[in-house]
Amino acid sequence: MKFKDAVRTLLFKNKDTIFNQLYTIWGSNIDPNNILTEYPRPQLRRSNYTILNGYWNYNITKDEVKPLYYDGKILVPFSPESVLSGVNRQLKPGEILWYERPLIVEKKPPGKRLILHFGAVDQICEVLINYKRVIRHVGGYLPFSADITDYIEEGGNLLTVKVIDLSDTSYHSRGKQKLLRGGMFYTAQSGIWQTVWMEWVPQTYIKSLSITPLVDESMVRISINLNHAVNYEENSDQRNIRPDRRNLRNLYRVDIYDKGVKIHSYVTKESTIDIPMENFTYWSPENPHLYDVVVWAGEDMVESYFGMRKIEIKEDEEGVARIFLNNKPYFQNGLLDQGYWPDGLYTPPGDAAMIFDIEQAKALGFNMLRKHIKIEPLRWYYHCDRLGMLVWQDMVNGGGKYNMVTVGYLPTLFPGINGHIKDKKYSLFGRKNAEGRKEWLRECEETVNLLYNSPSVVAWVPFNEGWGQFDANEVTDLIRSIDKTRLIDQASGWYDQGGGDIKSIHNYFHPLKYEKDKHKRAVVLTEFGGYACYIKGHSYSPIIYGYRIFKDTKDLEEALQKLYREDIQRMKKEGLSGAVYTQLTDVEDEVNGLFTYDRKVCKISKPLMD
Numbered sequence: 118m119k120f121k122d123a124v125r126t127l128l129f130k131n132k133d134t135i136f137n138q139l140y141t142i143w144g145s146n147i148d149p150n151n152i153l154t155e156y157p158r159p160q161l162r163r164s165n166y167t168i169l170n171g172y173w174n175y176n177i178t179k180d181e182v183k184p185l186y187y188d189g190k191i192l193v194p195f196s197p198e199s200v201l202s203g204v205n206r207q208l209k210p211g212e213i214l215w216y217e218r219p220l221i222v223e224k225k226p227p228g229k230r231l232i233l234h235f236g237a238v239d240q241i242c243e244v245l246i247n248y249k250r251v252i253r254h255v256g257g258y259l260p261f262s263a264d265i266t267d268y269i270e271e272g273g274n275l276l277t278v279k280v281i282d283l284s285d286t287s288y289h290s291r292g293k294q295k296l297l298r299g300g301m302f303y304t305a306q307s308g309i310w311q312t313v314w315m316e317w318v319p320q321t322y323i324k325s326l327s328i329t330p331l332v333d334e335s336m337v338r339i340s341i342n343l344n345h346a347v348n349y350e351e352n353s354d355q356r357n358i359r360p361d362r363r364n365l366r367n368l369y370r371v372d373i374y375d376k377g378v379k380i381h382s383y384v385t386k387e388s389t390i391d392i393p394m395e396n397f398t399y400w401s402p403e404n405p406h407l408y409d410v411v412v413w414a415g416e417d418m419v420e421s422y423f424g425m426r427k428i429e430i431k432e433d434e435e436g437v438a439r440i441f442l443n444n445k446p447y448f449q450n451g452l453l454d455q456g457y458w459p460d461g462l463y464t465p466p467g468d469a470a471m472i473f474d475i476e477q478a479k480a481l482g483f484n485m486l487r488k489h490i491k492i493e494p495l496r497w498y499y500h501c502d503r504l505g506m507l508v509w510q511d512m513v514n515g516g517g518k519y520n521m522v523t524v525g526y527l528p529t530l531f532p533g534i535n536g537h538i539k540d541k542k543y544s545l546f547g548r549k550n551a552e553g554r555k556e557w558l559r560e561c562e563e564t565v566n567l568l569y570n571s572p573s574v575v576a577w578v579p580f581n582e583g584w585g586q587f588d589a590n591e592v593t594d595l596i597r598s599i600d601k602t603r604l605i606d607q608a609s610g611w612y613d614q615g616g617g618d619i620k621s622i623h624n625y626f627h628p629l630k631y632e633k634d635k636h637k638r639a640v641v642l643t644e645f646g647g648y649a650c651y652i653k654g655h656s657y658s659p660i661i662y663g664y665r666i667f668k669d670t671k672d673l674e675e676a677l678q679k680l681y682r683e684d685i686q687r688m689k690k691e692g693l694s695g696a697v698y699t700q701l702t703d704v705e706d707e708v709n710g711l712f713t714y715d716r717k718v719c720k721i722s723k724p725l726m727d
Contacts, residue, residue: 622642
């Protein structure tokens with residue numbers, strides 16, 4: 118498929134087009150009474166929690182006042198645009214989506230606080246308990262929590278969530294969502310799309326952990342962040358504490374386990390502790406070895422885990438900058454992963470669905486997924502951690518309307534211009550709005566902190582193809598100030614500003630070749646391929662979007678095997694550090710996945726690389 122054909126496909130829009138509603142096997146067999154019931158935050162686990170997924174009442178209005186009667190039921194956490202929600206309706210700018218459900222609290226335990234958690238709500242929401250506003254949150258991709266103890270009563274309560282979503286009509290982060298979907302942009306979704314849950318915690322509780330593997334020092338650093346500072350003089354009466362906890366009320370205790378066997382136990386007043394890890398086992402895709410950790414702070418206890426791994430750029434024996442994993446050159450054979458589902462849109466239709474994608478990618482010979490401008494539920498990263506899948510994490514793009522000539526056609530046709538346009542020219546990249554830039558920086562920092570503990574995450578990708586890009590060198594410095602343990606691909610595709618660790622190349626239309634980076638960074642082909650193959654009965658759209666079209670899977674596989682055997686293997690020998698094929702699955706018009714959108718057909722029969 119030539120470039121002009123891809124452009125023509127992207128611009129094609131027909132409101133009368135009939136789409137094929139697809140279901141995954143998990144969506145087809147979903148149990149509304151058991152929706153994503155697993156604990157949503159595997160690296161900060163507690164046992165006393167209640168999942169609030171399931172049927173909620175909903176309304177969609179244009180008025181600020183919620184009507185007395187409901188439009189119907191919505192299955193949380195599926196967005197109203199998804200078929201699994203039971204609504205299947207697009208929330209539009211200017212409309213308000215209302216959620217309500219009863220919240221039963223039989224008894225308020227003395228000395229405890231009730232925390233309400235939302236995995237993600239797209240895009241702007243207010244949470245109310247008994248008609249009193251508890252919290253307002255902006256941003257459709259990041260989790261947030263609220264202490265609702267003072268708002269609830271024993272017995273019945275009413276939980277209300279009010280949502281608006283401006284989608285791609287504003288500067289807020291939106292990923293590939295577009296109200297007028299088509300081509301490489303997908304159905305916009307809104308509202309609650311990750312698990313809602315609540316848990317009881319002590320007055321002073323562990324709010325977060327920061328776990329840093331110090332491989333060269335054979336240590337792990339664990340930092341404990343409480344909801345407020347501990348006063349070591351207060352609460353001296355220890356009569357109501359279990360005997361084995363009496364000496365720990367104002368101390369921290371960290372226990373580390375290796376396959377169920379306790380190997381370390383530390384008690385300290387310091388909130389940050391460096392723990393020796395002699396003779397540790399490296400974490401890698403081939404051996405995803407995890408250590409379990411239990412952390413006590415006063416009366417609170419959480420469970421977590423970590424992996425000992427190191428990622429860096431070093432020169433090999435021939436002086437070529439390459440990616441090193443655990444002090445050895447390691448080629449990252451990756452797939453672009455959009456994280457869309459035909460029945461759940463942004464929401465995976467079950468834990469098993471997430472596991473399927475990761476395991477199948479590994480079975481096809483891939484060791485890395487580039488999570489493309491979307492943040493997944495935390496359980497997805499947990500499965501990458503335990504199954505052994507490297508992750509390059511994109512930040513979610515935002516900004517105003519993009520000029521597709523600037524961020525699409527021009528750099529694709531003339532890749533030589535990519536390093537010559539500075540991203541200080543905000544108007545070229547949809548970033549004139551200062552408030553939007555400020556909001557994105559906050560979300561960038563929150564994303565790094567959110568995923569910091571996952572050993573599978575080895576690279577941050579702040580910007581993709583210039584979409585909403587700005588001040589990439591300063592952004593690189595910001596990320597580096599928070600996290601010095603991972604790589605940074607500051608501008609994936611084009612508009613490279615010369616910083617970060619990766620010379621990042623997107624190439625769909627030109628001959629593939631390796632060129633050493635003048636800034637001495639590792640060179641990675643971060644998008645290529647995009648070979649399209651339409652599978653009747655398993656494709657969402659009659660429109661075919663891709664960069665080269667094959668009539669059947671036999672021809673597709675022959676072309677892919679040739680592409681990897683000749684081009685990628687050659688470039689790897691020359692100095693290429695990684696390659697990211699587009700893509701893992703079909704998504705709506707795009708039929709360039711190795712799997713169909715419904716995950717029922719794999720288009721190739723054997724791994725693409727040894």
